[in-house]
Structures are given as structure tokens and as C-alpha cells.
Amino acid sequence: MSTTQSDRLRELLEPLVAAKDLDLEEIEVSRAGRRRMLRIVVDSEEGVELDACAEVSRAISEKLDESDAMGDEEYVLEVSSPGADRPLTEHRHYVRAVGRLVKLTLTDDAELIARILVVDEAGLDLEVPGVKGRKPTARRVEFADIAKARIEVEFNRKDQNEEDVTDEKEEEA
Template identity: 65%
Template sequence: MSTTQSERLRELLEPLVTSEGLDLEEIAIDSVGRKRVLRVVVDSDTGADLDQIADVSRALSAKLDESDAMGAGEYTLEVGTPGAERLLKERLHYERAVNRLVKFQLTEGGGELVARILKVGDEGLELEVPGVKGRKATARGLAFSDIDKARVQVEFNRKDDEKNDKKEEEA
């Protein structure tokens, strides 16, 4: 997708997504045979439920039908969320991943690190690195500049987080 088409689509679609209380995360056009697929990824601080996604999908579809942003050819519109194992690219993504376990690929041969994000600062993150073999977890800071890639990890056996309970009591 050309930058110009991406920018035009973002300008056209973002106000509709925002009006539904969501953020426009990503727009991508892929070719599947002779058809094109327009994928729109939306999210919010509290996530997006199926009703919101359906409402956004209908609004985007109507707007695209009345404009020429996709050209004359056929296309399929897919609207969804980033998913459970989202790639973290922007500060907002890190903020939404607070208290989540994240796998970091570090820059310059720094290897990998799996840790829980505790806090997002201006220059980086405060993390909790899980203890191994009965050892206690340790605190660690990580600068954004030291992160090559970061992806949220799915946790199947995570117990309810006592820190979240305390934060809710304080609020």
C-alpha cells in the first residue's frame, strides 16, 4: 500500500473509529489472488468488544462505499483487534500492557528477556523479572532504546494479581 493511500485511508477512517471510542492502530491492504483485503486494527485502553467492532465495521464499510479511497476493484474489509500476543511498537502499546508478561528482543546482541511491565516512563520501562526455581522476582529498568522487539505473552496459569487489587483499592 502506498504511503499516500495509507494516509488517505487513515484520514478517512480514523474519525469514525475515534467516534466509537477506539483508536485506529493499523491499516494494511493485502492481495489475495485477484481480491484485495483491507485490514483495519482497532483497540482502546479497555479493549474492544464484538459489538464495538461490528459497529466500527459497518461505519467503515459505509464510508468506504461512498468514497473512492479503495478504487474501483473489489475488496474485503476486515476489522479486528491486535490480538493476545500483540507486538508492542508505540508507548501507548506499552502502557496498555502494564502488568502483562512481555518477551523482549534486546538490541545489539542483548538476547531475550521475559518480564512483566510494572510502569512506563518517559525513557523506558520498570520491569519485574520472574524468579527461576523458587527465587524471588527482581526489579529491572529497560530503556526503550534497548528494545528491538517486544511482544505480549499469553499466560494460561496466571493467578489474580494482588497489585491490581491494591491499585483498585487506592483509586
């Protein structure tokens, strides 16, 4: 059984990333002209701040310099957090997305946009927004029925914390 370069890199870097209380989400090695590009995506329950990305990037760079995991060729290292519209591929991704709007492509090719309310071991309890003034409806989707899932970016949704602050200001007035 052969292991790919990504597998070897994951074995080398996962303990280092975990020591920083982060999850190693993705490793991608690609060509960028004459150089190679090593992209690493990290995340955590609280998200990842820029300083944490910089810190883990330095630690990864040192570890790679000590090893021969990237060979002799030059490479560019890029460490980042997942984008706002990240795909959901692991159970922990769904847990982190509770309260968020997601777009699901089901195994029967149906598409569904809904808000995740609850995540358990078998699937999701969702709130499907109402159309044309109708009330939202509840729906259950099992993980086995999900082909793809992605966070939907929302620009108009008030954060629960913003609503709490607004309520407190109204009470003070």
C-alpha cells in the same frame, strides 16, 4: 512526496474510528485471490468487544463506499482487535500492558521475558521472574534499548480480580 494507499486510508478512517473512542492501530491492504483484503486493527484502553468491532466495521464500510479510497476493485473488509500476543510498538501499548508478561528483544539482541510494573516516558520498570525457586528481580529498560516487544500469553496466571474474589469467599467462610 507521495502518500501510500494506507496513509490515505488512515487519514480517511482515523477520525471515524476515534469518534467511536477507539485507536486505529493498523491498516493492511493485501491480495486475496482476485480480490483485495483490507484489514483494520482497532483497540482501546478497555480492549474492544465484538459488538464494537461490528459497529466500527459498518461505519468504515459506509465511509469507504462514499469515497474512492479503495478504487473500483472488489475488496473484503476485516475489522478486528489486536491478538493476545500483539507487538508493542507505541507508548500507549506499553501502558495498556502494565501487569502483563512481555518478551523483549533488546538492541543488543538479548531477549528478556519480564512483567511490566511501571511505564514512564523513558522506559519500563520490570519484574524478571526468578528461575528455579529464586525470587523475581527488578530491572529497568529504556525504550531506546528495545528493538521488539510482544505480549506473552499466560494461561496459568490468576487475574487480580480472581484473587480478590477468592479472598472475599475465604473471609465469608
